[in-house]
Amino acid sequence: xxxxxxxxxxxxxxxxxxxxxxxxxxxxxxxxxxxxxxxxxxxxxxxxxxxxxxxxxxxxxxxxxxxxxxxxxxxxxxxxxxxxxxxxxxxxxxxxxxxxxxxxxxxxxxxxxxxxxxxxxxxxxxxxxxxxxxxxxxxxxxxxxxxxxxxxxxxxxxxxxxxxxxxxxxxxxxxxxxxxxxxxxxxxxxxxxxxxxxxxxxxxxxxxxxxxxxxxxxxxxxxxxxxxxxxxxxxxxxxxxxxxxxxxxxxxxxxxxxxxxxxxxxxxxxxxxxxxxxxxxxxxxxxxxxxxxxxxxxxxxxxxxxxxxxxxxxxxxxxxxxxxxxxxxxxxxxxxxxxxxxxxxxxxxxxxxxxxxxxxxxxxxxxxxxxxxxxxxxxxxxxxxxxxxxxxxxxxxxxxxxxxxxxxxxxxxxxxxxxxxxxxxxxxxxxxxxxxxxxxxxxxxxxxxxxxxxxxxxxxxxxxxxxxxxxxxxxxxxxxxxxxxxxxxxxxxxxxxxxxxxxxxxxxxxxxxxxxxxxxxxxxxxxxxxxxxxxxxxxxxxxxxxxxxxxxxxxxxxxxxxxxxxxxxxxxxxxxxxxxxxxxxxxxxxxxxxxxxxxxxxxxxxxxxxxxxxxxxxxxxxxxxxxxxxxxxxxxxxxxxxxxxxxxxxxxxxxxxxxxxxxxxxxxxxxxxxxxxxxxxxxxxxxxxxxxxxxxxxxxxxxxxxxxxxxxxxxxxxxxxxxxxxxxxxxxxxxxxxxxxxxxxxxx
Amino acid sequence: xxxxxxxxxxxxxxxxxxxxxxxxxxxxxxxxxxxxxxxxxxxxxxxxxxxxxxxxxxxxxxxxxxxxxxxxxxxxxxxxxxxxxxxxxxxxxxxxxxxxxxxxxxxxxxxxxxxxxxxxxxxxxxxxxxxxxxxxxxxxxxxxxxxxxxxxxxxxxxxxxxxxxxxxxxxxxxxxxxxxxxxxxxxxxxxxxxxxxxxxxxxxxxxxx
Numbered sequence: 001x002x003x004x005x006x007x008x009x010x011x012x013x014x015x016x017x018x019x020x021x022x023x024x025x026x027x028x029x030x031x032x033x034x035x036x037x038x039x040x041x042x043x044x045x046x047x048x049x050x051x052x053x054x055x056x057x058x059x060x061x062x063x064x065x066x067x068x069x070x071x072x073x074x075x076x077x078x079x080x081x082x083x084x085x086x087x088x089x090x091x092x093x094x095x096x097x098x099x100x101x102x103x104x105x106x107x108x109x110x111x112x113x114x115x116x117x118x119x120x121x122x123x124x125x126x127x128x129x130x131x132x133x134x135x136x137x138x139x140x141x142x143x144x145x146x147x148x149x150x151x152x153x154x155x156x157x158x159x160x161x162x163x164x165x166x167x168x169x170x171x172x173x174x175x176x177x178x179x180x181x182x183x184x185x186x187x188x189x190x191x192x193x194x195x196x197x198x199x200x201x202x203x204x205x206x207x208x209x210x211x212x213x214x215x216x217x218x219x220x221x222x223x224x225x226x227x228x229x230x231x232x233x234x235x236x237x238x239x240x241x242x243x244x245x246x247x248x249x250x251x252x253x254x255x256x257x258x259x260x261x262x263x264x265x266x267x268x269x270x271x272x273x274x275x276x277x278x279x280x281x282x283x284x285x286x287x288x289x290x291x292x293x294x295x296x297x298x299x300x301x302x303x304x305x306x307x308x309x310x311x312x313x314x315x316x317x318x319x320x321x322x323x324x325x326x327x328x329x330x331x332x333x334x335x336x337x338x339x340x341x342x343x344x345x346x347x348x349x350x351x352x353x354x355x356x357x358x359x360x361x362x363x364x365x366x367x368x369x370x371x372x373x374x375x376x377x378x379x380x381x382x383x384x385x386x387x388x389x390x391x392x393x394x395x396x397x398x399x400x401x402x403x404x405x406x407x408x409x410x411x412x413x414x415x416x417x418x419x420x421x422x423x424x425x426x427x428x429x430x431x432x433x434x435x436x437x438x439x440x441x442x443x444x445x446x447x448x449x450x451x452x453x454x455x456x457x458x459x460x461x462x463x464x465x466x467x468x469x470x471x472x473x474x475x476x477x478x479x480x481x482x483x484x485x486x487x488x489x490x491x492x493x494x495x496x497x498x499x500x501x502x503x504x505x506x507x508x509x510x511x512x513x514x515x516x517x518x519x520x521x522x523x524x525x526x527x528x529x530x531x532x533x534x535x536x537x538x539x540x541x542x543x544x545x546x547x548x549x550x551x552x553x554x555x556x557x558x559x560x561x562x563x564x565x566x567x568x569x570x571x572x573x574x575x576x577x578x579x580x581x582x583x584x585x586x587x588x589x590x591x592x593x594x595x596x597x598x599x600x601x602x603x604x605x606x607x608x609x610x611x612x613x614x615x616x617x618x619x620x621x622x623x624x625x626x627x628x629x630x631x632x633x634x635x636x637x638x639x640x641x642x643x644x645x646x647x648x649x650x651x652x653x654x655x656x657x658x659x660x661x662x663x664x665x666x667x668x669x670x671x672x673x674x675x676x677x678x679x680x681x682x683x684x685x686x687x688x689x690x691x692x693x694x695x696x697x698x699x700x701x702x703x704x705x706x707x708x709x710x711x712x713x714x715x716x717x718x719x720x721x722x723x724x725x726x727x728x729x730x731x732x733x734x735x736x737x738x739x740x741x742x743x744x745x746x747x748x
Numbered sequence: 749x750x751x752x753x754x755x756x757x758x759x760x761x762x763x764x765x766x767x768x769x770x771x772x773x774x775x776x777x778x779x780x781x782x783x784x785x786x787x788x789x790x791x792x793x794x795x796x797x798x799x800x801x802x803x804x805x806x807x808x809x810x811x812x813x814x815x816x817x818x819x820x821x822x823x824x825x826x827x828x829x830x831x832x833x834x835x836x837x838x839x840x841x842x843x844x845x846x847x848x849x850x851x852x853x854x855x856x857x858x859x860x861x862x863x864x865x866x867x868x869x870x871x872x873x874x875x876x877x878x879x880x881x882x883x884x885x886x887x888x889x890x891x892x893x894x895x896x897x898x899x900x901x902x903x904x905x906x907x908x909x910x911x912x913x914x915x916x917x918x919x920x921x922x923x924x925x926x927x928x929x930x931x932x933x934x935x936x937x938x939x940x941x942x943x944x945x946x947x948x949x950x951x952x953x954x955x956x957x
Contacts, residue, residue, distance in 0.1 A: 052883055115834050115847055117803065118812045120826055120870075120935070127804040127931040134853070141855070150865065518808045 041172040043071070043185075043209035044437055045192075046158070046165040049200035058203055059155060059166035061195035066188050070173035082126065082140050084546035088536040089136040090503055090527065091496030095472070097135050101502045109133065109509035114516060129523065132513060133506070142488065148442050160440045165204070167441060172211060182215040208437035216427040220719050221277030225284050228714040232287035233257075235710040240291070243703055244298055248368050253294050255366070256358045260290040263354025264347045272343055278720055279343045285727065286348055288711030289326060289680070290355035292704040293319065296687065297359055299700030301367065308367055316360075322683045323356045329679035332621055333672055336614045341672075380699050387742040403654075410657025417665030418612040419604075427719075444484055444572035447604045448582055450589065453568050453597035457538040460567045461492035466595045467571060470588050474581070481575025486553045490541045497535070504528065566597075579605075611668050618671040625678060626652075633682075637689060643744040644689055648681035651736035658732060669725045676726075677733030680708060685741050698742075705738040779889050780878050783896045787876045788920050790944035792952065793818045795921075797939050799828075804932040816939075818875045819948055822956045838867050839956055865907070873914065876922055885914065894919055 047062055049055045063073075085092060093101070104112075113132040131137055149156045149167050156167045174181040189207060196205045240253055264283060268275050296319065300311055330352070333345035390396060437443070450467060454460030464487035474480045491499070510524040541547045542554065553572065557565035576582060582602055589598035626649060630641045637644060652674050659666065687701045712734065715727030794817045801810040814828040823839040834847040843866065845853040865884070872881035878898070881887070884907060885900035900914040908930060915926040925937045 111832070111847060114832050115845070117810055118799075118801065118828060118832055119834070119845065120799070120836060120937075127933065129803065129805055517806060517810065519806060 040210045041175075042074075043170040043172060043207070043211060044441060044443075045168040045170075045208075046206040046437055046440060047168070047196055047203065048163050048165040049196070049203040052164060054200050054203070055164060055166050056155060058196040058199045058205075059168060061199060062168060062192040062205075065192035065195055066170070069185060069188060071170040072173070074169040074171055082136075084544045085140070085536070086126065086130075086136075087533055088496070089131065089139070091491065091499045091535060092139045093135055093499040093502065094138050094142055097138055098499065098502065101135075101505070106506070106508040106512060109506055110512040110516070113509065113513045117513075117517060130526070132510075132524075132527075135503070148440075158440055163204075165206075165440060172209075179218060182211060182218060185211060186215055206433055206437050206440075208434040208443075212430055213427065213434075216430055218277060220427070221281050224281045224718050224720075224723075225277075227717065228281060228284040228711065229287070231714045232284065232707070232711045236287060236291050236707055239703055239706060240295070240298075243699060244302075246368070248366075249294075249298055252298075252363060252366055253291055255362060256294045256355045257287060257290060259358035259362075260286070260351040260353075260355030263357070264351030267350035268343060268347050271346055272339075276340055276343055278340060278723065279347050281718060281720070281723055282344050282715070282726070283347050283351060285711040285715040285723075286351050288707040288709070290352060291707055292322070292683070293356050293359040294363070295700045295704050295707075296322065297363055297367070299696045302696045308364055312364055318686065319356070319360065321686060323352070325679040325682055326676065327352055329672075329675040332618060332675050335617070335621075336668070337610065338614075380702065384698050384742055384745075387745075389742075390744050403650075407653050407657040410660035411653070413660035413663070414656055415660075415663070415665050416612070416615065417667055418608045418615060439575075442481060442574050444574050445576050448573060448576055448585070448600075448602045450571040450573075450585075451568065451599045451601050452571065453566050453599075455566065457567050458492050458494075460569055460597065461487045461490060461538075462494060463595050463597050464569060464571060465492055465495060467589060467598050470591070470595075471571075471573075474585070479576075479581045479584075480573050483574065484550065484553060484572040486550055486569050489547065489550055490536060490538060493535045493537075615666070615668045615671055618668065618675070622671055622675055622678070625675065629678070629682060633686075640689060640746065643746060644682060644685040647685060647740035647744050648678055648737050651681055651733050651740055652677060654736050655729060655732040659729070664725070664728070667725060669722045670729045673726045673729030674733060676730050677737065680730075680734055681737030681741070684738060685744075688741055688745060701741075702738070705734060708734050709738075779891060779896070779898070780882060780887065782891060783889070783898060783918075784876070784878055786894070786896070786920055787918075787922070788944050790946060791820045792945040792948055793875070793921075793942060794945075795939050795942035797937050799935060799937045801936075802934045816874070817952065817955070819952060819956065820875055822948065822953065824871065824874050825955060837956070838870055840867065843867065866910075869911070869914075873916065873925055874922075881914075 045062060047055060047058045049058045101109075112134070116132060116134045117128055126136060148158045148160075150158070156169075158165050158167050172181075172185075193205050196203045236253065236257075237250055241250055261283075264286075265275075268279065297315065300315055301308075327349050330345050330348035333341045333348070336342070452460055452463050452467065454463055464485050468483065468485055468487065471480070471483050475482060487495075507528070510527065513519070514521070514523050538554070542551060547554075553570050555568040555570065558568050573585075576585075582605065586600045586602065586605075589595045589600055626645075630645050633641050633644060655674065655677065656666075659670065664670075684701045684705060687697055687704075709731055712727045712730040715723055716731055718724050718727060794815065796813065797816050798811065798813045801812075803810065812828050812832070813830050814826070816827065817825040823837060826836040826838070828834045828836075832847070834845060837844045837846075842854060842856040844855075868880050869884065871877060872879075878887075881900055884904065885902055887898055887900045889896060889898040891897075895917065896919070897915065897917045900916075902908040902911055910929060912928045912930050913926075914928075915924075916922055917924045921939065921942045923939055925939075927935045927937075929935075
């Protein structure tokens with residue numbers, strides 16, 4: 001099973017691929033794609049050793065260790081963007097200078113220009129004469145707000161908490177999900193770390209990149225597939241060999257499993273572009289379920305001299321019934337809009353069907369005429385005889401009431417948690433490292449942002465500017481660290497016109513400055529708006545390398561539903577940490593007067609909301625199933641129906657109560673797990689009730705339940721919270737139904 | 749005027765030759781240590797300065813005078829007195845320019861990391877911390893009869909846009925600094941009446957708070 005990972009190029013380890021996409025909003029899709037494309041292939045490394053020289057040496061070591069992998073170094077030795085913006089400078093003002101200009105007297109402005117002329121140090125890097133008031137210099141300084149990285153002696157440096165880090169950013173040449181490349185890169189990164197530590201054992205070496213999470217997820221998935229797959233297989237063959245003591249039985253089990261695996265993989269590869277690693281991990285746990293049919297058939301053959309076909313004719317209705325119940329439960333997974341869960345549903349249903357089909361189609365030809373009666377069934381029969389039975393006595397009712405009270409106590413403590421991070425979480429240490437890098441490099445949040453739209457580029461920029469005005473109080477209050485918006489570097493024409501008009505008010509001051517410094521008349525000719533050329537436009541900006549760091553924010557023209565192009569952009573936020581602020585930001589664009597085309601996107605929140613909705617929907621489905629099952633089973637079992645349903649319902653209730661006592665939150669996957677438990681629990685009860693207390697059936701049921709428990713128990717060890725929750729709930733539920741079912745068997 | 753560049757370069761060659769003949773054959777690193785050893789090692793240095801700026805395309809040299817105060821481990825106060833009054837204060841975390849009207853420019857290292865770099869350079873120049881300068885600049889110089897001259901050139905192209913060359917001359921104190929920037933402006937600063945103190949007074953400390 002482990003070999004799949006390497007062989008199939010289409011195996012996906014991107015957890016985000018498990019999340020729903022929103023087809024109705026092309027602009028949002030484009031935004032998310034752009035973000036992903038920009039972020040996915042990025043690798044950011046930070047190196048910091050005891051002093052600057054050591055840091056440089058360490059950075060050089062890292063660079064050397066990573067050479068030859070085809071990585072493209074990013075963000076080095078960028079051209080000075082001032083040259084590009086220079087001709088447009090009269091239209092470019094920072095918010096602070098805009099305010100200052102609106103209020104300043106000519107004398108104050110003159111003093112400012114003279115200050116800069118005489119100062120030892122002036123911001124910006126243009127001759128004093130071209131920017132006598134330092135407005136352009138200030139505006140250019142704002143580039144520093146976009147990223148804290150500074151080129152310093154040929155190395156990009158960033159400072160935080162008194163430590164100086166060398167920042168190395170790379171674009172990967174291959175998909176981050178390319179398993180071979182992942183392994184190579186990880187090996188080289190290990191080498192890089194060794195080199196850094198050889199220079200300074202106390203040095204810091206921090207890494208961030210989707211590829212690292214992908215590699216960790218792939219490794220985790222591979223390990224888990226191996227553990228669950230091999231564990232279940234070994235357990236299955238051992239127990240079946242022990243109980244049936246027949247080599248033929250083992251071969252048949254293999255036929256059944258191969259048939260199920262082939263059917264599942266074929267369907268999934270047919271229906272989905274890529275197969276997710278989590279699906280395979282989940283799939284490995286189905287081994288315990290898939291062998292149930294074979295076990296049922298074997299149990300019927302024990303010491304039975306009837307012809308095989310005759311036995312099959314009798315068995316078919318039961319076989320049909322036990323296929324339908326778990327399949328229906330798994331199908332509930334497909335009801336959700338989560339592609340990952342849909343894929344698991346397809347895998348499960350097809351896998352189970354494949355195993356079932358092999359039992360129905362091939363087994364009649366392959367089965368031996370009879371299987372020897374196992375000598376080990378006798379203890380089971382004795383155990384069953386001694387198993388506590390339900391009697392309609394006061395003592396039994398009292399005990400039941402006590403149990404009900406304890407269960408109720410757990411149920412009231414049950415809490416729901418639909419946070420997406422509770423479903424699919426990455427490697428915790430890697431996440432912490434990623435967060436640290438994001439914080440130092442001030443990387444924006446990829447999950448929360450504003451999406452803006454406009455009929456024209458300029459309308460879009462005006463919306464952005466209106467939004468940015470509303471964001472300023474959040475920065476002032478330290479609720480967010482900053483923002484990234486294209487309009488910061490590409491003001492709308494209206495804004496540029498306003499800036500030029502404000503600077504025209506400096507005519508008097510410019511004359512004063514000229515007099516003071518004995519400048520020739522007309523020294524300021526280039527500074528008047530009449531002399532300014534055209535306005536800075538989106539086309540010119542996008543065409544120049546100066547826009548490169550911010551170009552990804554500009555999504556460009558996207559055709560909407562009515563076929564008209566609509567311009568879109570994103571405004572990203574830095575340092576957004578708490579949900580309270582996110583909630584405040586959610587209402588920001590809609591506040592009166594509403595900003596046209598602006599929309600708050602909160603992927604984490606939206607998906608969590610979706611999960612909550614589907615958890616509620618599936619809870620209703622579960623309750624409905626609990627109500628319907630007795631009616632569906634009534635024609636077959638008549639008055640005994642309660643004996644089938646009661647243990648399963650009790651098991652479900654107690655499982656939930658245990659989760660409540662253990663503070664395990666209720667989420668989408670636990671409800672799905674309860675649906676599975678219902679399906680399987682009813683199966684066992686049907687087996688047992690159909691062939692009333694038959695020792696062999698009991699043996700088969702026990703065997704089937706043990707194997708299911710083994711598979712799902714192993715699944716509970718998974719590091720993926722979703723699979724862990726599923727495994728844990730099913731293990732508890734199945735164990736309880738298996739223990740409770742004999743209690744409700746009719747006393748013969 | 750047309751022949752001037754030629755004449756100048758001829759003069760420069762001669763000048764260079766004379767350095768080769770008479771200057772002590774010191775390696776650059778030795779020179780730096782030598783100069784450092786000559787400087788008065790005091791925590792506090794203060795004095796007067798006169799600064800002349802030749803700005804591109806502006807004929808009138810801009811001459812200003814004032815006082816300065818360098819306190820090691822604390823910062824620099826650069827006080828322009830005439831013709832206009834303004835003060836620049838450098839501390840580890842910010843560059844603050846003020847005049848009568850209050851703050852004109854405030855650059856904090858938290859928001860603008862380049863502040864740290866500018867500070868380390870200006871500090872290196874004004875406090876004679878050449879080792880700091882040597883991290884970002886390559887250097888050359890000479891020493892003659894107790895007078896020295898050090899020429900620094902940025903290693904980094906981006907820094908070179910701010911400062912093209914930086915020259916310091918002096919004896920036991922730094923006496924003259926010349927800064928040329930890429931835009932073509934030249935700033936020459938001469939220091940006078942320098943005094944040193946071993947102790948940092950509470951009053952001085954307060955100015956950096």
